[in-house]
Amino acid sequence: MSSIIKTECLGKDYTLPKGVLRVFEGIDFELEGGELVAVMGISGVGKTTLLNLLGILDKPTEGKIFIDGEEILSKSEREKAEIRNRKIGFVFQFYHLLPEFTTLENVSFPLLIRGVEKKEAQRKAYEILSEVSLEEKAPLRPSYLSGGEQQRVAIARALVNEPKLLLADEPTGNLDWESGKKILELIRDLHQKKGLSSVIVTHNEKIAQFCRKVYLMENRKMKLLPHL
Ligand SMILES: Nc1ncnc2c1ncn2[C@@H]1O[C@H](COP(=O)(O)OP(=O)(O)OP(=O)(O)O)[C@@H](O)[C@H]1O
């Protein structure tokens, strides 16, 4: 099977006021089409940093990234933005919803950016909002929503474009087990019906067990865990 995302010897440093922080190095990761994998690891180990690199939101210090077989880092900013919009759905750890806009508008944006007509974008946004049980919140701004509701809006926004690749940073971190499970079932359904591939960062072992493979980040490396 071909890989949707692949890294070669990926390494990331952050430059700090005093010296350099090496977050990880030598990461060879491969996600095959249709796979659902979890990434675990203690706070501060580099999970968000890795996801940001996989989602082309930040640049590695060394190594290569291939998406659908295409080398990404040599592309222009414009090409990278297009690949992001077309292929990747991203759920941020802290949601990053736009506060000035309603739930419906937040979820519609990825479609509008892609050139979908407004009415059709809103219809699709409603449809995915109802999948996460939030259609009633469509006219409200994020500040009127609870943390878990905002998290579900962020998930709806990531999925509305029917991405090939979902990168989700603690997508159920603020949800009770039942609501979190519903989201995971929605994601798993999209794997089966639409061939979605996903990387999910989580601290929760129960959630990790939902995934086919579980990776652990530790001591600047990432390793595949034996089945939990
Ligand atoms: N922009 C940045 N500049 C400098 N250092 C950073 C930056 N972002 C993260 N770091 C550092 O890099 C390390 C990894 O951070 P990261 O956010 O990837 O961790 P994480 O595994 O996602 O943690 P958590 O589970 O708490 O979300 C941490 O030591 C953090 O302090």
Ligand SMILES: [Mg+2]
């Ligand atoms: Mg994080």
